[in-house]
Amino acid sequence: MLAKNARHRNNTRKRTRKVTTTITFRIDADTIDKLRAESTRHDVSLNTPVNKILKRYVQWDMFEPQAGTMPLAKPVVAELLVNMSKEQITYFAKNIAKTAVQDILLVMKGKIDLDSFLSWFETLMDKAFIEINHTLEKMIARIDTP
Numbered sequence: 001m002l003a004k005n006a007r008h009r010n011n012t013r014k015r016t017r018k019v020t021t022t023i024t025f026r027i028d029a030d031t032i033d034k035l036r037a038e039s040t041r042h043d044v045s046l047n048t049p050v051n052k053i054l055k056r057y058v059q060w061d062m063f064e065p066q067a068g069t070m071p072l073a074k075p076v077v078a079e080l081l082v083n084m085s086k087e088q089i090t091y092f093a094k095n096i097a098k099t100a101v102q103d104i105l106l107v108m109k110g111k112i113d114l115d116s117f118l119s120w121f122e123t124l125m126d127k128a129f130i131e132i133n134h135t136l137e138k139m140i141a142r143i144d145t146p
Contacts, residue, residue: 059123060108067107
């Protein structure tokens with residue numbers, strides 16, 4: 001669902017409604033059949049996976065070429081890390097990954113600050129099908145998981 005969830009002090013969730021627009025698209029029949037089957041399997045409307053796909057595109061996929069990111073399978077990453085020493089991994093994290101994340105933030109969010117990082121991280125986790133929600137309280141970040 002596109003709506004953001006906000007936690008209240010009593011730990012209940014309140015859904016914030018987004019403004020929506022009705023629009024018509026021509027979609028390949030095979031593609032729509034697969035989306036309908038997935039919708040039925042998850043007991044949701046066809047609108048739900050279509051919104052997820054479009055949201056993922058505008059939040060992540062359209063920036064991948066500019067940001068220089070690419071998907072890697074877990075076994076590939078695991079094999080790369082297993083063949084690196086602790087010192088190499090530390091160097092990589094401090095010098096290469098930090099700069100890469102900053103560059104990605106600039107491309108995707110247009111700035112580098114705590115809120116931009118948390119928003120990017122939330123999108124990254126959503127892309128990995130891990131649900132989180134971030135809030136900023138007096139410049140202290142808190143990440144809630146369901």
